[in-house]
Amino acid sequence: MDFVTIERQALHALRDSSKVIKIPSDRENDRTADTLAQLVEKLKMNEPVCVSVQVHDSRFQKYACTTPVGKHILELAARIDCSGSVVQDQITENQCQLLVSFPERLANVVSQNRNATFLFDATLYWERLCDTVLLFHFTKAQQADNGEGVKVDTKHLLKVLKMLAVLLLRRGKSDIMIRRLGMIPKYLFDGEHFCDRFANLIEAAFEASKQLHFSLKSQRRAEVSSLWHRWNSLLFQLIEKRAEIKDVVLSALSALINAPAGGNSIQLANNVFDTVCVHQLSIAGPTRAIARTIVKDFLPAVAGAADANHGLTHREQECFSALFKKWENKEFVTSADLSLNMRLLHPVMYVLLYLHKKAPAESRFPDAFVGALLNGVTIRLDSTRGPELRNCAMTVAAAYATLFVTSADGVAPLLQDANFSAALNEWMKEEPGTSQYAEAVSAATQMKNKPVVAVGLEMRVSSLVEVFPLDPDEEYHFFARPSHSKEEKSIAAQTIDAPVAIVQLDSTEAPLPSFGQQKYAKDELGEHVSILSSIRECYNALVGVGRSPNAQLHEVQEATESGLRGLSDAFGKLRQRIGSDLFNAVSRETGPLVAVLLPTLISLSIHAPEDQKQYLVQLRYTIIVDLIVLNPPLALNQLGGMVYRSNYGIYQRTELIKAIGEAAFVLSQVEVAPASAASTGTGHEQAMVTEKLQRIYPPIPTHELSSGRKPSIVVSEGKSTRRWGNAVVERHNRTRPRHYSNLLGDVAAAFVAVFLHKLDADHFAFFQEVDPYTPCAILDSLTSVFQGITNVRHVAAELSEKNFDFFFAVCTRHPNLSVRKAAWASMVEVMRTWCGVAPLWIRRKDGERIFNRDAVAYRSLVFTKTWLSALEILQHTCADMVQKSDPCGHTALIAVSSLRDLVCDRDDFYSMLARVEERALEE
Template structure:
């Protein structure tokens, strides 16, 4: 039987000869091509099942036998591979595996050269047989025999080749075929340690194929993966749901992989495996009921680990349930996501409640960290008008929470008496197998917490006695209590609900009632910002053209554009002084839905005006984009992430977007906090009295003996030319408090960085290209501003700098454009300074000019971690190589590295000097 390479070469040659020698309009050419393709299928034995045997003769090597040419070709690649694992050999192996996987596509291209021929080759069947071969080579167990026949191979070489083939298949979108063939394997292959070991290698291949082409340090954090990773694990869970007989084996293999000893690659794989199964599948993917039950009840206890304190949540459990309950209270998910996803989230939350009650319930208490999110999610769904499904989800979760965790009779009785809540819970529990313990627990709780009818009437009467005497005859009749006492009780209860919000002392009939979960409403928080929102909406309509006639003239469009820009600028000017306040956040949340249309409209505006006016309008547009990013960073940056590298924008538009992002980061990093004066709670008359008392007090100059002109001049200038009674006293009395600033960039710094790094390898505009140096330099400049802004946010700065260092280093060393490489070295200096906690080297002024920062940092506060020193060593080595090769960027690299070395030397000199001073003092 001919080998695979000879078969492919012969078929491609025959197709080329057929298309060149036979008239393409005749039926003879079509028949020849069809016969060639049919014969190819028989030659490759595609209609026969793949048979593989592994034989072991106790020599340390195994012999493999395969009946198909594809399997024999894989064995030949593994046999010819070099054990030295050189880079050249790896490239050769990868190229051979890619040719094997891409054969149907190359065959289709050869057939397509004949215009009127039909491609009759079953490519899907070819890939199925290839997947069968890979999986059987992976999972087939060896048999001990004395008469061994086949290809003798080192198993590790074969596994490396299989990994490369698997990566090529998955990157070409064949994950569904691979998972389908995995599910078709016989049951006996899923048993034992051999399956666990080979399953881990298969998962490593999937993880390698799913890694994003971004730059990140090889640390214990989760690497960035594509949707392929989540889709593969979703298919794996669906396979477990269908084939219950292999459920225990696959879960055991996954748990062994996650609980494996720490290592660079194994830790990354374990973290991502746990992330996608226990976080993404439960919170994002909307799992079925069976999958949610499998993850939480069967899988999570195995991989959760041991807690430090009894009944406390482990780190993995906290990570899983935090993401779950945060998604449960996400209002956008409730109002916008598909109903099937919401119902899938209901199953995850219900099983989480059952898990927490069974495994982690200390004295029947629900973890305090999740209470607010759980109740907020219930409230949002009860108030929703999308459909009865969401209300049913809320009632189910509320009833389960009340029955399992609420011990107070006052808190549980009204909820359990509602027939809808109880019916929703009972309906969900009917479909739950083997949950008699939970059903008994809930029914017992219901009986214990529900008051009897006589007691219920007495409780109503007692509660009625706590109200004030009604002034309105239509109100309830409550008589037996003093009015002042009732008001006092109500005010105390109100303050207990939310102590941070000052509430007025209202009558009992107008007292605010506590809500179930959500305690603030948007319509109550907007206050004077209603007019600002109206202005923003009108300007949005003017810019987008809502309600504009299709026959509008150009001057009308221009007038609407100009009025929209000026109106938005005025509206945002009122908000710039209140950045970070609650009202600012409310306005940002309300204007969020407009960003998806408003930002592309702004950057695409055509402004027709005289040059001076046009420049003014362009500046207004730039300021509006900055304000929109500051107003709602997550949504604005999510929109801008798609726009920065989009092909329908020019260099100037792209650069303006990038600069706006950097300017917004600079604004958020230095937000002035309005001081709260002691007199802010005083009335208007008290404030006037305080202002009057602050006037300067000094003995009057006698003017009764002076002329009128002289008297006037003395009165005007008195107190201004004397130190004792003049402005010095006034300044001391009117001395203003020092300004306070807050850094709001730390919470969203990761989103700012992700805007530039998430899609930098786009096909239509790649970051690593030589033609356009302006956009990459602008991106590096904005990234520099972002990292400079988070220097004092130490819990964010160090981790973010370490995570993205490899990207900046790659730009410094490998970018094809010299100008970009030089700009990257300047950015690396700022990133390294932010990483160790030192102030920026260069500061950008408002006019755009950079000035040297001469304020020395306190060397005692610098932190040079091992990762930071390793990064500096890598930069020094790269700089040394550049200088030796006379690289044009070598001088810039030398200056950058010297600047960073000075930080270490200055810190060492500081500590040396400090030690000498201490020795000198002790010596005296």
């Protein structure tokens, strides 16, 4: 009996039993149990799957399977013809979908019978399905021909198996698939046949983890979801548990990455390398065994040819850059899970051993990674989280000194410390033949006051010739504990900023340079307070760094208020210099704060009188907007998960959504100072006056003024009068023409993706709720984004066309009337942006929208065929709504009429122009 018949009979029997009136004396309750038990027997779920393959010819092979599911898969493959039509592929995919979703459809029918006492084992069904898929993949063909089996084209069978694997993995069955892969007999993991079929399985996993096409998910670099990283993580866990297949699987992965370019092979190879050598080492926190396998066994096979300038291949540089960037990330050290910090030690140590083994004669650590390595060690040595982080730092420091520092004066002081040498020896115990690195180098250093060679490590002598980042050729003194005499001499030495003689730099008693950039030129807020220092202090005040656990409520409120005011002042100055070098530098330095600062701001509890509270809430909103403007990629990535998170209230979520739209509006109109004004004498004088403004007392409380009056008052010292002299300069500046630049075009896709890239079945529920606040706020912010990119034509048309389906779906299918009306208004703006017409409604500084009477711009007006087709769809939809007396029909009629007027106005304009030309020719 085939699978379709078994399925139909079981579902009919279960539906019939649920309709029967239950009598206590009857045994109707056993009907469902009997039906499900017979179903398990018919599907042979309690029997192992057996697959046989026989060679028939070069194209076809005979396949046989003992289970109805396997026979059904063969039937699906045999039905596929060579036409390659889209309809045929869709039919096959639907059949595969029915096969994978059978336990869920069965559960829906069983749930209708409340008295059911037997449960269907869905996990066992999926395990048998995975066994069938894997055995069809890897079973080798035999030469014997006994006449049994179904003749199937191998390519068609692989196509069906790929569809099934994709559907299984998208349903979260990757752990089942990997577990069943580990139970395949060892003789199937061999030869070229396994490598070819394993590549097909990896392609299926990659296809399953690709981001959906809806709303520009492919704009991100990886283009894959977390499913892809989980699949590869489970795969490496499997080969560590089953060592006999380790070499074969690694060889197949290496062959996949090193395969010649063709089709999608480059994209697949890059993503395999990225998830294994970048994500697994730097982000996932691998175990020691997995880190050893990736660095020692896998990376050398896929590294490729080395770069003559750097000595490292492109793939090695990509892998090590991500690892050391994570190693020196202070937020990761201080805030991330302690176990992840501990597991990051293993990849770093194996990379050190890898780099030394790569060029043992030179023993030179790459210059690009020295600063990050030592900076990470410094952060961990200064950390107060626990002795584990200090132990990690001492292990890496001792390994670096042992492997790459050849000066006896540099190695001896550090390795003579019992803690450093003990930490290194403890870690090295699990590495065969390398357990006594530190002891060997320390003993050799005590016997000879010269460069030594221990355990095959060639040392070399160098001197300190640069400030941070340290040169890898210098003597290694950073982690050595200086003696009292050195401390006294360093106190009397000159400061780092003062000129230092070359002799003093070569001396081991010279003061050590400071690490990290503290501030930038021309970044002071006033009274010698730098922007970076101000942002850091405000961050500490808001997050509570250094705050006593017994702090009173008024102390917390004072810290919150001071933090909000400080960030407002700092970001207020930066907003005036968007796009400048200072703005970009501060954006780069404050990037790690965004992930913590945004959730902290939106979750603040403000305890103050009502007027003061409203002012602080407005400050918070402005700061969130400025954070998005300061670093759009990081901020939008963080907000993408916060907007749909259930632990935020409706008002918090609405505030975040409005802030995103406001940030898009700010980026769309960035004022650019004309270069001519800065070069003239008057402009230079004005710039000097602005830079030398001093605080006067008593200060004017500008926070209580409206936004329109703030620019007219400058709280500083004037040229002629005590208070109002600079107002003359302000009035003079207003007479100059203003130039604006649109910076929204480069990040517009990210702004749209914040709202739409997670609109799967769960998140789309926000657009189906009765409550209209969240959907309307999202539509309003999306409208602001599309209005802002109207003049960025290389972005606007494509982005509008790709997201038309979403707005059309909300217009027609949302259950709430208010949301449908708002969607029609947004649809008008999207269509106008698409064809190049200015927005119909424009936003003022206070947030109010007013009608734009100069909306038509004929120079950029382009009606493409796709745009006209979209307008035709809207017209038909509007006609149906009016005919059915839909409550939203009047709004839709106005929206479609305004769009239709654009076409009519264009036609009238050209017809009038043609008449004028005809009259001119007649005259």
